[in-house]
């Protein structure tokens with residue numbers, strides 16, 4: 047069994063499947079592979095128009111899914127994987143690419159277009175071998191391929207179609223069907239790898255692994271070998287980049303155009319055959335990144351390695367530079383950035399820009415309008431009004447909120463466009479409004495996870511501060527004096543010791559975030575070894591109550607400023623959990639309560655490094671060996687806008703910043719904490735725990 051010899055090569059390696067597909071997980075698990083699952087955050091929005099053949103889109107998407115995880119893990123998970131596997135499955139018919147249907151009508155459209163026809167299913171696969179070097183630089187070896195399987199559907203009646211669609215099965219599957227389940231009833235024949243249709247071409251994958259681990263001339267443990275051109279039924283073109291002088295990053299790259307498994311390899315009309323690829327050494331290749339395949343001087347076609355010069359490698363060069371140290375990453379010269387930026391905007395032959403080309407930039411430019419529409423609707427209590435009285439029209443809403451009909455109408459329509467409200471035709475086509483699911487769950491005041499407090503804080507405090515962002519960038523300081531006329535070196539003394547209304551509003555904001563994130567943080571790690579915890583800056587106790595709920599043997603002391611503690615019972619008047627107590631104090635001034643576990647949730651990001659070290663020194667002095675620190679923050683990962691924008695937020699509001707997990711680990715190490723682990727909770731916050739060593 048070709049996989050058996052390969053498995054032994056993979057044992058002891060950290061293999062990561064960058065996929066949320068249960069089918070892919072099952073296929074690889076059943077084949078005996080042991081791996082971790084880290085779903086990719088890559089948004090599958092590559093412009094299909096940039097690709098000459100459908101499978102190239104699948105291969106590029108698979109690459110980007112795998113690359114995103116390979117880059118993120120050192121930050122988010124504090125570990126570099128050895129191998130990351132990404133995959134993308136698409137269905138093509140009549141030259142169109144069918145991905146997962148967006149709704150039932152889309153599924154109907156897809157399945158109707160497949161009825162009675164033979165179509166192709168392509169799965170692109172990317173394998174990234176990560177070689178971490180002693181100086182923590184990471185060499186990536188990129189191998190990708192695709193597999194095509196032909197599938198023929200029977201003629202499908204309308205009843206059959208809708209019965210299948212209403213089963214719900216189509217919704218998370220490319221082409222809107224699952225051949226391995228009910229969808230099998232639609233299929234007359236399959237030519238090629240069945241598992242490839244389900245989502246992962248296992249056999250082709252095994253052959254690639256065999257090439258990498260059993261046939262390469264040098265072990266992958268030492269350096270990146272070029273992948274040999276295989277003479278099996280697949281054609282493969284091996285290319286490698288000359289590592290850029292300052293980076294040790296190397297890429298070898300093979301794209302194999304697979305033919306049907308049991309047939310003689312033969313070029314197909316819509317895909318490059320090996321000879322075609324070799325001969326097109328200067329035509330723009332099919333990837334959205336305009337690769338120019340240049341044959342280097344001494345290599346013969348098909349034998350040697352090809353010099354791959356493209357903004358893809360430049361873009362990955364930017365990324366691997368970030369891996370070293372985000373603070374020091376310097377982007378290469380503008381041309382490659384220019385190329386990287388042009389990826390999303392294509393000039394068509396006649397020079398006009400198509401709407402979808404501008405969507406991304408328009409969304410960014412309009413983002414602030416969407417936020418302000420949400421904040422305004424929340425301030426005007428529109429979500430609470432429509433929760434108690436759904437089905438009001440604009441005039442009725444305007445009357446209740448004492449606003450103009452004209453303005454209320456515009457605001458309501460904007461909220462509908464943002465998915466916050468729903469509308470349906472009333473009398474004389476007069477729209478009637480009600481809360482959408484998002485509003486019901488997060489925007490009404492009495493929702494269990496209401497974010498209304500945080501939204502009020504954003505509208506009243508963050509928004510005015512962000513309007514001075516340019517000054518904050520120029521000066522490197524928060525903008526409280528410009529926005530509120532108050533010079534404050536201590537945000538909390540200022541917030542908590544001025545008007546009661548400001549103090550309460552801020553606490554409501556912190557409370558709403560803690561309510562939404564509390565359970566994820568409280569359950570991120572097994573805390574059964576700890577009996578007492580001290581939640582420093584624990585505010586209303588929202589996290590403390592989640593901790594005692596999740597860990598029956600744990601008692602939690604919330605340690606916060608006197609002005610906060612006196613207000614905390616306002617948030618839990620009926621609370622009778624005697625394992626949560628409140629102690630007033632200032633963690634920079636006063637002695638910390640003794641505890642086995644010290645918790646810092648959204649605290650350290652408020653302070654500059656030097657203040658963080660003062661606090662960690664206090665904790666290290668109070669904590670005996672074996673005690674722990676649990677930090678809950680959004681970890682900078684160079685990928686998601688949320689953490690980067692949060693760091694801007696800290697710039698305008700405080701003297702603090704967001705940090706990477708590895709930065710927190712490094713700061714903790716200086717205070718004799720080690721064995722640091724991080725969990726990405728898929729919520730606003732990630733959690734880091736570290737044990738006192740001495």
Ligand SMILES: Cc1cn([C@H]2C[C@H](O)[C@@H](COP(=O)(O)OP(=O)(O)OP(=O)(O)O)O2)c(=O)[nH]c1=O
Nearest residue numbers: 065066067134135219220223224225243244245
């Ligand atoms: C055609 C076909 C697709 N599929 C599934 C496989 C994939 O899960 C899905 C195609 O969508 P993909 O985007 O390839 O994968 P995914 O979104 O499920 O997971 P991820 O992106 O995180 O890797 O369709 C079937 O399960 N059966 C089928 O017959």
